[in-house]
Amino acid sequence: MEIRMLRYFLAVAQEQSISKAAQTLHITQPTLSRQIKGLEASLDTDLFTRKKGKMVLTESGLFLKKRAEDILYLNDKTEKEFNDDKQELLSGHISVGCVEADNSDTLALMLEEFVAEHNQVTFSIFSGTSDDIVDRLDKGLLDLAILLEPISTDKYHKLVLPRREKWGLMVSSQSYLARKESIDVEELVGIPLLCSGREDVQNMIKSWNALQGKNLNIVGTYNLIFNVFSLVENRVGSALTIEGAMANRDTSNVKFLPIVPELTTNCVLVWKKNTLLPLSVNKLVEKFLQAFQA
Numbered sequence: 001m002e003i004r005m006l007r008y009f010l011a012v013a014q015e016q017s018i019s020k021a022a023q024t025l026h027i028t029q030p031t032l033s034r035q036i037k038g039l040e041a042s043l044d045t046d047l048f049t050r051k052k053g054k055m056v057l058t059e060s061g062l063f064l065k066k067r068a069e070d071i072l073y074l075n076d077k078t079e080k081e082f083n084d085d086k087q088e089l090l091s092g093h094i095s096v097g098c099v100e101a102d103n104s105d106t107l108a109l110m111l112e113e114f115v116a117e118h119n120q121v122t123f124s125i126f127s128g129t130s131d132d133i134v135d136r137l138d139k140g141l142l143d144l145a146i147l148l149e150p151i152s153t154d155k156y157h158k159l160v161l162p163r164r165e166k167w168g169l170m171v172s173s174q175s176y177l178a179r180k181e182s183i184d185v186e187e188l189v190g191i192p193l194l195c196s197g198r199e200d201v202q203n204m205i206k207s208w209n210a211l212q213g214k215n216l217n218i219v220g221t222y223n224l225i226f227n228v229f230s231l232v233e234n235r236v237g238s239a240l241t242i243e244g245a246m247a248n249r250d251t252s253n254v255k256f257l258p259i260v261p262e263l264t265t266n267c268v269l270v271w272k273k274n275t276l277l278p279l280s281v282n283k284l285v286e287k288f289l290q291a292f293q294a
Contacts, residue, residue, distance in 0.1 A: 001042070002291065003075055004113065006068040008035050009047065013065050016054040027112055031105060091120035092280035097133035097145035098125055100225055102244025103161050103267035107146055110291070114284050121280050129223045131198060137272065143281045148242070149265045150200045156270035162292055164264040165242040169257045170225075172235045183257040185210040190217060192237040194228050197221035205240060208263065229254065 011021040011032075018036070022029040040047050047061035057065060098107050104127075111123055126133065126142060130151050136142045138155075147153075148165060169188070171177040177191075185208055195202060195218050202218075205211065219237045222228045225245040232239050233253045242265070243256050269288055271277065277285070 001039075003072065004291075005035060005039050006072055008032060009039060009064065010068050010072070012036060012048070012055055013057055013061065016056065018055065026116065027109065031109055034105075090118040090280055090283060092122075092278050094121065094123040094144070094278075094281050094284055095142045096123060096125050097136060097142045097147075098127055099130055099133065099146060099148045099267070100127065100245040101146070101148055101165050101242060101267050102247065103146055103163055103165070104244065104247070106161060106163060106267075110284070110287060114287055118280070118283070129198065132223075137270070143277065144269060144271050144285065146267050146269055148267055150204050151268070152200075153268060153270055156272055159269040159288055159292060161267045161269060164266055165244055166258055167240065167242055167263040167265070168259050170228075170232050170239040170241050170246060170254050171257060172233050172238070173253050173255055174233075175235055175238070177238065177257065178255045180257055182260045185259050185261070185263065188216060188240075188259075189214050192217050192219045194218075194220045194222055194231060194237040194239040196240070197223055204265070225249075 008021070008025065011025050012018060015021040015024060018033050019029050022032040025032065036047070043060070043064075045060045046058050047064060048055040049058055050056070096107065096111075098104050107125070111125075115121055115123065126136060128136075130147045133142065133145045133147060134151070137145050146161070169177070169183050169191075177183065188211065193216055195205065195216075205216070220228070220231070222239070225239065225241050226249065228237075228239050229249070231237060241256075243258070246254075246256055269285075271281070271285060
């Protein structure tokens with residue numbers, strides 16, 4: 001159980017509200033809600049009940065609250081004792097590339113915490129395709145990047161992020177397919193498809209067992225998913241994509257159908273080998289490693 005999760009839990013317990021706790025923690029409400037649900041799932045118990053609009057601790061929640069307060073007290077006390085008042089203030093600028101994916105939220109969460117801990121550090125995020133991001137990484141224009149597999153990472157150090165990206169089909173809400181809740185991989189044959197222009201992704205799709213030896217009807221390719229929303233809405237084709245790429249966009253006229261059997265890929269954090277990273281970048285990499293390295 002991470003220290004960060006305990007801080008989130010205690011903030012909700014104190015405020016009795018996800019929205020107020022999120023403001024206190026300087027993170028988004030959906031992010032905090034997801035973290036609390038994840039904590040309850042990992043403990044296999046409900047920590048809160050909702051009464052009259054307030055988040056009220058259950059018996060399990062009260063037990064965890066006492067333990068969390070003790071753990072955080074010892075953690076903060078130990079950090080304070082080891083802190084050197086003469087330590088040089090961490091500063092600098094970090095440039096990060098990130099694909100459209102569910103793990104974009106992971107990056108945002110880590111940066112929120114990192115900047116809160118080191119308020120002299122600034123950052124910039126470049127969003128684009130994996131190819132665009134790799135090009136900028138190779139040129140030294142980016143320090144780190146979050147990429148979607150499949151992608152060659154021979155030139156980079158790599159950390160596989162734990163949240164897997166789910167593949168599916170984005171369809172028009174007016175399509176007959178919108179009546180479905182999922183789509184069998186075999187059903188992709190014959191459907192007019194819009195697909196990523198990346199060769200690695202196209203080869204991955206063709207390698208799916210149920211599609212081997214079959215020809216897909218790919219009517220168009222794209223680099224970023226927002227370019228094809230209107231094409232999907234107007235039923236030019238349905239887009240093969242990961243669910244996370246549709247996050248924070250207007251999906252009122254489209255629907256995501258997860259592919260069954262479930263098909264997922266990983267996102268990876270990468271940074272160049274044989275390159276001396278600035279101290280601030282090294283510290284952020286260490287934070288990722290501490291949080292997600294097995």
